[in-house]
Amino acid sequence: MLDVRRLHVLRAVVTSGSITAAAAHLGYTPSAVSQQMAALEKQAGTALLERVGRGVRPTAAGSLLTEHAALIGAAVARAESALADLRAGRTGSLSVRYFATAGSTLVAPALAWLRTEHPGVRVDLGLTDPRDPVREVARGDADLAVVIRTRGLVGDGFRLVHLLDDPYAAVLPLGHPLAGEDVIGLHELSGERWVGSEPPGPCLEPVLEACAAAGFSPGFVIQSEDYATAQGFVAAGLGIGLMPGLGLRARHPGVVVRPVRDPEPVRVISAAARESATGQPALRGLLAALREAATAGPWGGTRTRTAAAPD
Structure with missing residues (x-):
């Protein structure tokens, strides 16, 4: 090889026309250049240079390899330039996963920032797998996923960065006896018919755990995995519900939303970032933009950590 x-x-020898001139250009001694040429001729299995007066000129094989050396040099220069662009965040790609209600509220404004600051970075978007939301990040198929954090959400190859504490509020039909209260004790909803708005999993767990702490289990009479539809059922007087702030951005005119206490259910929203990718400027910037979107939103959640700090 x-x-x-x-x-x-x-290439330097052929371009300059002599061993001595090439050595001066490269910062080598003439002896070192001669040794390099002898070794290359041995690898090539044929002579590459021939003497002409006080200089040298390439043989046919030497000319051939000099042409390829120029191509290799240009390719290396392009590779170095592309690598510099990637390191600076001017090019590259990010694979991002998210759950539905985080899409328009957190991911969309963060990606708008990314497009402005890193226009050359391509983004592959997709929904998380609700059964295992960090699977793609953990195995390196995605760079970042916006997830609901649960006690079992651990694994190698990624770090969790806190984005938002998203509290649940009581959603009541107009005219409900508790609709005039500023704050509702969760135990006051124990005897109600409930409209479910969460599928089994990390979004339902805070509701069930909070109700258990308040001394009851919610009696679901209708199940909907869509917040707009669930609000419609509540507005029709079919039951009450607990829904998170991100799910209540668009409110049905027939419902009243009130905070609950003792306890207040909260779902913790985090970004799971692939550990090996956190050095990329585009990914670091996207994390910061997600934190900014979490802070700027009108849904009443709280943000408590800095963008650079892993949980």
Whole structure:
């Protein structure tokens, strides 16, 4: 196999026309250049240079390899430039996953920032797998996923960065006896018919755990996995519900939303970032933009950590 560094030396010799001139250009001694050429000729299995007066000129094989050395040099220069662009965040790609209600509220404004600051970075978007939301990040198929954090959400290959504490509020039909209260004790909803708005999993767990702490289990009479539809059922007087702030951005005119206490259910929203990708400027910037979107939103959640700090 031909040595690329020796090809570079050959090109310098042919371009300058002498061993001595090439040595001066490269910062080598003439003896070192001669040794490099002898080794390259041995690798090539044929003579590459011939003497002409006080200089040298390439043989047919030498001319051939010099042409390829120029191509290799140009390719290396392009590779170095592309690498510099990637390191600076001017190019590259990010694979991002998210759950539905985080899409328009957190991911969309963060991606708008990314498009402005890193226009050359391509983004692959997709929904998380609700059964295992960090699976793609953990195995390196995605760079970042916006997830609901649960006690079992652990694994190798990624770090969790806190974005938002998203509290649940009581959603009541107009005219409900508790609709005039500023704050509702969760135990006051124990005897109600309930409209479910969460599928089994991390979004339902805070509701069930809070109700258990308040001394009851919610009696679901209708199940909907869509917040707009669930609000419609509540507005029709079919039951009450607990829904998170991100799910209540668009409110049905027939419902009243009130905070609950003792306890207040909260779902913790985090970004799971692939550990090996956190050095990329585009990913670091996207994390910061997600934190900014979490802070700026009108849904009443709280943000407590800095963008750079992993949980």
